[in-house]
Amino acid sequence: MSRHLDVGERIVRTESLHGGITAEMRRLTVGTPSGGTRDLVLRSFVDPFYVGHAEDSLNREADALTLLTGAGVSAPGLVAVDPTAAHCEYPSLLMTHLAGRTVLDDEDLETRVPLLARQLVAIHALRPAERPREYVALTTADTVVTPKRADAAVWGAATDVIRNPAPPYEGRFLHRDFQPGNVLFDVEPSRPAGTRITGVVDWAAASWGPADLDVAHCSVNLALLHGPAWGLRFAEAYEEAGGVLAATASERLYWQVRDALASSEEVQLVAQPWREAGRAELTTRAVEERLDAYVIALMDALD
Known part of the structure; x- marks a missing residue:
């Protein structure tokens, strides 16, 4: 992941995100030289069944995120993709983090x-x-x-x-x-x-x-x-x-x-x-x- 960070940045914290079925999701908090932070999200296909479909799935998502850039729909921005696990332990996609949360309760x-x-x-x-x-x-x-x-x-x-x-x-x-x-x-x-x-x-x-x-x-x-x-x-x-x-x-x-x-x-x-x-x-x-x-x-x- 560090290959895709700006000069002087480093990952200072990771957090597992829950709710997904096909992939593991992690929020990566990146420390900046100015002392601030920004967040990225890493999507990794770990389960052997889904790993078999990972290359196609990640390429499709990368293409979709590219198409959506500037399209008027708020979606993550593509940072990098490794669909065949050439650089990562598992096939993965790195994207920007969006504010907000999922809401699944009955209220409102x-x-x-x-x-x-x-x-x-x-x-x-x-x-x-x-x-x-x-x-x-x-x-x-x-x-x-x-x-x-x-x-x-x-x-x-x-x-x-x-x-x-x-x-x-x-x-x-x-x-x-x-x-x-x-x-x-x-x-x-x-x-x-x-x-x-x-x-x-x-x-x-x-x-x-x-x-x-x-x-x-x-x-x-x-x-x-x-x-x-x-x-x-x-x-x-x-x-x-x-x-x-x-x-x-x-x-x-x-x-x-x-x-x-x-x-x-x-x-x-x-x-x-x-x-x-x-x-x-x-x-x-x-x-x-x-x-x-x-x-x-x-x-x-x-x-």
Whole structure:
């Protein structure tokens, strides 16, 4: 890391950052010759499974951060990347540190959800000189994991929805993992403006595809964190913020259901960081129950 510091600077402190699933995150505090400090963030792929995907993921994130420089969306600045661990112990990316923190509790959702929606509309409005690669959706009807005690009939009908070809769409710049865990907030009730977003992180899956896919992903995360009604509310908030979704209800349902069913394969993975962040009540079973209720709500809305 020291190769990328200014003359006279040195790393004086490191701190592990929690909440990630695929990589380890560390904040590096850098001491400056004037006696001040500045912070950087080091993202390292350590788990053997994710190391196998690290080169592609880190190159994509580096490309995305480069595209986002000066684009009007607050994202980390790229400092350096070592996708093959040529210089580091593990494949890593070094970036600037953004102020703010993630907020995962239920309090003040009425304020945060519209802010999330406006931020996502701003991301989808970006028109980079070079498009990122087309989105990839790995979940198929054969990989869906129906939770225990779930409504098997409803899940069967939902699975049939994604057996159909993807609807046509107008491409947009996608974050592809836009959800509360990747959005930083500055929460100051005494300030006239109150809560505000300070930045968006984790651009490793940035893609080109339908706006509905990003909206669906944030929706299901809100449903699992805060209850199904908030998942349904996010799509409305996105449109209220000026975003444009698929033209028909059936086309929207396709993307909503696709991302909800994709979450069925990762409930245990996503629930653990939430518990570590203080949401102890979000056990794997509790999150599965919320996912089941959300899928039922989506399918009911079509009737």
